[in-house]
Amino acid sequence: MKRKDRPQVLIVDDEHDMLNLLTKVLVKKCGYTVETAFSAEQALLQLKDHDFDVILTDIKMPGMDGFEFLGQINRLDTAITTILMTGYGTIAMAVQALKEGAYDFIEKPFDNERIIRTIDRAVERTRLLRENKRLQHRLDDGGNRHGFVGRSQRMLRTLELIERVASSNVTVLIRGESGTGKELAARALHALSGRAHRAMVTVNCPALPEHILESELFGYRRGAFTGADQDKTGLFVEAQGSTILLDEIADIPVAVQTKLLRVLQQKEVQPLGQNKTFSVDVRVVASTNQDLEGKIKRGEFREDLFYRLNVMTVTMPSLLDMVSDIPLLAQHFLERYSKEHGREELEFSADALRNLMQRPWAGNVRELENVVNRAVLLSQGSRIEIEDLVDHYSFPAEPVQTGSRDTWRHLSYKEAKHNILEQFNAEYLTEALQAAGGNITVAARACGMERQALQRLLRRYRIEPGSFR
């Protein structure tokens, strides 16, 4: 058995002899991984960053007693099985213990066979409870598997893959275009894993500048740099026993990539300014919508990190890969937003649904969601028509052919012209900025206009030049 798969038992007793004796029995005869604590207070600290299956605790201890400790454990994780033990038990005490949720109550001195039997049963109980919870979670999601609505073959295959890899500890790389549900997939991976009872930690990598990202991820020691006036725990340590999602991993600087590689390889982190390393038990899930292979070729992404991350890849289907799911998804968002905006009994006209199925959907499910949300707010009657699905006021995230001839005949001259112009401006300016690498002066020169004029246009069409750099 690998160390990770062995049942983890925590023994709490203020008598050293008792701890030694019990540890010896449980390690030798049962092969369990055993940790010990001299007090309930100390045990609670250990519980913070360790997953135990069974806790065996004395009742009479200085400080917090076994009953109070039991209450705390139950608040923390009801799947942990607790056994109380005492030197001078009374029936009243046993009844109290059992009613408060202890699994068993044992009087000292006890024979080894008895304790082994009890702990074996307790381990089994925890295993069943955790398994049950996982299955329950799956059932609850029945109509809506882990938040995913799609029923196309492509989506179902992806969900099966997620369910299969969830319970292991392997690093998973989630790829897919923007708006395909990469974060939702990461949440599902976490929720279906044995780590679900702890909160998942999410890091949006490009949101943080290089040096801040580094100290956020790995922490630092007081005095590591100017302004580090106290120790800081990194997110990896915070995610101990849980899952960490590194969102948009492609955007992290190479220096941080090197450190990340070390975490993945050695399972330990070294805070800035600290000589010591700390071992961590964290499942890493990374996501990206970028071409990592291309980044590797350009030397912007470490190849060895890529292979570490790429142990298991889940690729989220784009909306184009699952066109047959569009009506289902549209209906799902329609129900959600009509409830939210108090506009029930709305429906799509047949034309509107057809229009939704024919669009290119560069922004994928997220874009579909936004379009439906807006339509619910804007539609006049009880039916959503094509007009309600066309956005007159803001340009789409990526060039989208909303102004195709198909939709013209449903619009007034003014609206149609406005649409086409809007689309032209958005595409033209986007391309100009892309070509200029986000440099406004260069772009303006290429377009044959003044810098200020270009800036005005960018503001009007809400294009952020920074996003092209």
Added chain:
Amino acid sequence: MAEILALDDVLDATVLVGKILRKKGHTVHTFTEEDEAIAFARKNPVDLAILDIKLKKMSGIEVLAVLKKENPSVRAIMLTGYPTVETAREAISLGADEYCVKPIDRAELEEKVEKVLTAGSGQ
């Protein structure tokens, strides 16, 4: 007021429990035979069962299991002269609300019954 079933292999014990609880206004059905008690509970759902553990043919724990299976909302108090951690554990895990040790005095019995019945109606 509640419908209460009392089962004990000693007739006097059931009589005593019956007397105390009837004074409190409850209807008490007393039995010394397990099968008769179970057959009664099957036909006439009771609110609370007070069960001795050492009986003639079955144990009170087994009776508890049968009653709970038939009617999961039935409340139960175990009453025994031979308390062990083992039977306490089993009784509680089968859903008994209290596990009391004989001899039990009148005030304690009244108080436990009251407590169990109020907890039951609150659910």
